[in-house]
Amino acid sequence: MRSDGALLRTADPDDLEALYRFEILCFQEHRFRRDHVDWILRNRQALTLVEDGPDGVEAAMMLLFEGVVCRVLSIAVAPDRRRRGTGTAMMHAAEAICGERRLSTIRLEVSTENLGAIEFYRRLGYRTDGVLYGYYSWGEDAYSMRKTILSAEPVAVRRRPGFIFRNK
Numbered sequence: 001m002r003s004d005g006a007l008l009r010t011a012d013p014d015d016l017e018a019l020y021r022f023e024i025l026c027f028q029e030h031r032f033r034r035d036h037v038d039w040i041l042r043n044r045q046a047l048t049l050v051e052d053g054p055d056g057v058e059a060a061m062m063l064l065f066e067g068v069v070c071r072v073l074s075i076a077v078a079p080d081r082r083r084r085g086t087g088t089a090m091m092h093a094a095e096a097i098c099g100e101r102r103l104s105t106i107r108l109e110v111s112t113e114n115l116g117a118i119e120f121y122r123r124l125g126y127r128t129d130g131v132l133y134g135y136y137s138w139g140e141d142a143y144s145m146r147k148t149i150l151s152a153e154p155v156a157v158r159r160r161p162g163f164i165f166r167n168k
């Protein structure tokens with residue numbers, strides 16, 4: 001499904017250790033706790049997409065479906081793989097999933113201190129619709145950002161466990 005041909009797969013609870021290691025790799029501080037990652041992997045309203053590389057997980061995105069809204073709980077690309085379009089391609093995959101599920105909106109929260117991620121989302125068309133003061137447990141504020149999904153993009157999906165997306 002990724003526009004550059006890379007494969008995304010859905011993660012399941014067996015990916016917990018790999019995803020938690022990836023969380024530690026990508027977030028110097030304020031990362032998800034292991035049990036939170038486990039909760040996401042087991043949540044039927046959530047979907048975690050992973051891109052694997054030769055040395056393990058290279059990118060991951062966690063989505064939570066809330067009615068007609070898809071919430072991006074987390075997105076991360078391995079530090080040595082950043083600024084190559086991987087994050088953009090994963091967000092496009094999220095938008096394609098929303099189109100397929102006929103969801104109208106993607107929303108997310110991002111720390112007001114995370115200037116790189118804010119620029120990343122802005123460039124993708126996400127707009128700030130509020131400031132959430134003291135949103136994070138460590139006290140930082142967050143911007144609430146959202147994007148309206150206008151149309152369903154075609155998405156190639158294999159309906160079986162494991163890899164589900166492939167390039168057109």
Ligand SMILES: CC(C)(COP(=O)(O)OP(=O)(O)OC[C@H]1O[C@@H](n2cnc3c(N)ncnc32)[C@H](O)[C@@H]1OP(=O)(O)O)[C@@H](O)C(=O)NCCC(=O)NCCS
Binds near residue numbers: 027083086089115116
């Ligand atoms: C945010 C993140 C997912 C972006 O992934 P990525 O693969 O590097 O993003 P892309 O290569 O698709 O970037 C697309 C554009 O977004 C903007 N952008 C991305 N990272 C940026 C940064 N650190 N600073 C400024 N702009 C940035 C740029 O405009 C970039 O285009 P360019 O490289 O041509 O200038 C990645 O930096 C990351 O994993 N960060 C740590 C985890 C995190 O903070 N996640 C978000 C909060 S949950």
